[in-house]
Amino acid sequence: MPRRVKTFGFDDLAKLLDPQRFRATFKAEMLKAQNAVGAKFRQEAQDRIDDKSYQPNRPFTVMIKGSTTPLVRKGDLHGSLTWNAEPFRIAMGTSDTRRARNGRLVAEILHNGATIQVTNRIRRAVFAQLSKSMLRRLPERVREGPGKPFWVIPARPYIADVFESSAWRVFARSRYVRALQRTIAKQLGGLGSGR
Secondary structure, X not given: OOOOOOOOOHHHHHHHOOHHHHHHHHHHHHHHHXXXXXXXXXXXXXXXHHOOOOOOOOHHHXXXXXXXXXXOOOOHHHHHEEEEEEOOEEEEEEOOOOEOOOXXXXXXXXXXXXXXXXXXXXXXHHHHOOOHHHHHHOOHHHHHOOOOOEEEEOOOOOOHHHHHOHHHHHHHHHHHHHHHHHHHHHHHHOHHHOO
């Protein structure tokens, strides 16, 4: 004769879990996960800036900037990569608020690229940054003539490249799964303590 067996199902488990405690624990665990994801974003974006895989600077830019390395001058962009985490939302990007003469954010121009119409005012502003020895090295047609009517700044998507990376997405997903696992483990760990 079969014995009667007490079953314990999902509904029974749900009754044992404390919804308020679960939500508070999950929020705390998700905030930890969001901060880990934000820190990983910053590191990955900085690595993309540092790895020099983007198109090198053009000779004129090198003359102005003094370096062939794109995206790096003083480290402002590198240092501006940041995130703002809340338990169920995260904003990642740059805190760099410098603006170009056309009003666009410099970080946006560096990330997305741009075509800039070169006016005499822009030309004077750029040439004012050059020393006399640098000016002498410029071809005469650039110094005296109208030069190119447009300067093209190539896109160097140091932020979008991170978000498109499967490794970064796997990392982020694993942190969120761990947050849920830790929350459930903490809830179930309390079941044996007489709760």
